[in-house]
Every structure is written in C-alpha cells, then in structure tokens.
Amino acid sequence: MTVEPQAIADAVRPSPRGPVQPDRRNPAPRGRAVSASPAAVQFLHVVKRYGTTMALDDVSFAVPRGEMAALVGPNGAGKTSILEMIMGLRRPDAGSVLLDRRGGRAGPTAPTALRIGAQLQDSRFYGQMTPHDYLRLFARLEPGGISPESLIADFGLDAFVDRRIAGLSGGQRQRLALALSVINDPDLVILDEPTVGLDPIARQDFWALIRRLHDGGRRTLLFSTHYMEEVRSLATSVLMLSRGRLVATGSVDAVVATARGAASLDEAYATLVGQGTITGAAA
Numbered sequence: 001m002t003v004e005p006q007a008i009a010d011a012v013r014p015s016p017r018g019p020v021q022p023d024r025r026n027p028a029p030r031g032r033a034v035s036a037s038p039a040a041v042q043f044l045h046v047v048k049r050y051g052t053t054m055a056l057d058d059v060s061f062a063v064p065r066g067e068m069a070a071l072v073g074p075n076g077a078g079k080t081s082i083l084e085m086i087m088g089l090r091r092p093d094a095g096s097v098l099l100d101r102r103g104g105r106a107g108p109t110a111p112t113a114l115r116i117g118a119q120l121q122d123s124r125f126y127g128q129m130t131p132h133d134y135l136r137l138f139a140r141l142e143p144g145g146i147s148p149e150s151l152i153a154d155f156g157l158d159a160f161v162d163r164r165i166a167g168l169s170g171g172q173r174q175r176l177a178l179a180l181s182v183i184n185d186p187d188l189v190i191l192d193e194p195t196v197g198l199d200p201i202a203r204q205d206f207w208a209l210i211r212r213l214h215d216g217g218r219r220t221l222l223f224s225t226h227y228m229e230e231v232r233s234l235a236t237s238v239l240m241l242s243r244g245r246l247v248a249t250g251s252v253d254a255v256v257a258t259a260r261g262a263a264s265l266d267e268a269y270a271t272l273v274g275q276g277t278i279t280g281a282a283a
C-alpha cells in the first residue's frame with residue numbers, strides 16, 4: 001500500500017518536549033543510543049493510548065536508511081501500533097513520528113517524498129479476484145512502479161497468478177501481499193509478521209523474498225516477528241518492546257549483551273521481556 005504524503009504529514013506532530021534529550025525518568029533503551037544519523041523512521045517520545053490501555057509509553061528510536069530492522073516483543077507489546085503510526089493509520093497522543101528526516105531535531109516537518117510499501121497482518125483480498133487482477137490494478141494505481149511481470153517472476157507467483165484468491169493457500173496469499181508491498185518501488189517497506197502461519201520451509205523461502213525487498217540496503221525495511229531465528233537471519237538491527245516500552249535496541253549482539261548473562265537472542269528476549277520463558281513460536 002502507499003501512504004499519501006498528506007497522511008504522513010498528518011501523522012507527524014511536533015514533540016511537546018523538543019529535541020531528544022537524556023530523560024532522567026525514562027532513559028533511552030539500553031544497547032544503543034537514539035541515532036542522530038539520517039533516519040528513514042524516527043520516533044521521539046511517542047505515547048499511544050487506546051482508552052485506558054497504554055499501548056506505547058514514551059517510545060524513542062531511529063531506523064537509519066538502508067537498515068533491515070526487526071521489531072520484536074510479546075503479544076500486545078505495541079508492535080502493530082508502531083507500524084501503523086509509521087503508515088499514518090494512527091496518530092500518536094504525544095511525541096513525534098518523523099519520516100525521512102535528516103538529523104534529530106524535533107518539530108514540524110514538510111510532507112515527505114518517502115514512498116512506503118506495506119504488508120499488514122490482516123491483508124484481505126477479494127476472493128473472486130486473481131493475483132493477476134490485483135497486480136494489474138495496483139500497477140494502474142502506481143504508474144512508474146514495478147511491472148506485474150517482474151513481480152510475478154521475482155516473487156514466484158507464476159503457478160497461481162490466474163487462480164482465484166479464494167482457492168489459494170495462506171502462504172500463496174502472503175507471497176502476493178509481499179509482491180504488492182513493493183509495486184510502488186518504495187523506499188521504506190513495513191511488514192507486520194510477514195511469515196506468521198507459514199511452515200518452516202516456506203518461512204525460509206520467505207526470508208529470501210524479504211532480502212529481495214531489502215535489495216542490499218537500497219530500501220529500508222522494518223518488520224515485526226515472533227521468530228528469533230528470523231531476526232538472527234535477517235535483521236541488521238533490533239527494536240525489542242515489552243508492554244509498550246522499548247527495552248533494548250541495536251544489533252543482535254548488542255541486544256544480547258544488554259541482557260546480562262544471556263548467551264543468545266532467545267535468552268536475551270526472555271530476560272528483557274521479563275517473562276522468564278519465551279512464549280509462542282519465538283524459540
């Protein structure tokens with residue numbers, strides 16, 4: 001999907017607190033300081049509530065351009081809220097969401113020319129349409145993007161491109177959703193749990209597709225996942241969330257080092273997220 005510049009502008013709000021400063025009450029997460037380098041995405045003291053639920057509690061981080069950043073944390077930690085805010089689908093209650101911003105100065109910013117592609121958790125398709133129908137439709141909406149033919153070849157859609165989506169497997173639909181996420185040739189790609197529900201072999205096939213989206217760092221990728229092996233295999237940096245707060249950021253090694261005594265990312269997750277054991281499929 002593409003987010004209109006205005007939607008992004010709507011999501012960008014000046015920080016009530018001004019530039020990022022060491023915050024004595026809420027220090028930056030351990031592992032790596034908030035980056036001041038050119039960032040594709042920057043959150044400054046973002047707060048998001050849904051009624052009485054505090055989904056994001058003073059979250060600050062930066063994803064430099066060209067990174068493949070993994071967003072991890074247990075169910076309800078706030079991952080989708082972050083991704084949806086980047087896409088302009090939700091607004092922060094406080095703080096700023098800045099896109100494609102050079103430097104770390106907080107304040108109003110012009111609409112960005114950054115092109116965003118996204119694959120959301122609940123990509124819903126009309127069952128009567130075929131992948132080919134979708135690719136042609138999106139190509140018309142995104143003139144100058146990547147051609148349907150290239151995407152069919154790159155994402156291995158040939159075998160089912162003319163079948164009705166109602167009859168496709170979950171993995172085939174996810175493959176289509178990934179292809180559609182880059183049809184506008186985006187600079188920034190957002191993937192919300194792109195491999196959820198896939199069998200182990202299909203998941204590893206998807207890693208190759210996700211690397212293709214990243215294109216050697218030509219694009220910035222931010223993906224959420226519960227699979228630590230996926231983080232180890234794909235991510236150049238990690239954002240670890242627990243109960244709406246960032247608990248560690250940085251490279252996999254930096255995050256492991258953040259959790260004293262942890263010998264692996266899985267152990268670091270267990271320690272920092274504070275559950276003692278790793279839930280779900282995060283092993």
Ligand SMILES: Nc1ncnc2c1ncn2[C@@H]1O[C@H](COP(=O)(O)OP(=O)(O)OP(=O)(O)O)[C@@H](O)[C@H]1O
Nearest residue numbers: 050053054055073074075076077078079080081082
């Ligand atoms: N529309 C909403 N209305 C009320 N509460 C919401 C809404 N969306 C999210 N929440 C709550 O906000 C918190 C963060 O939710 P979010 O979906 O961002 O977490 P998540 O890390 O993506 O979870 P999951 O791994 O289960 O997808 C949760 O407590 C969730 O119940």
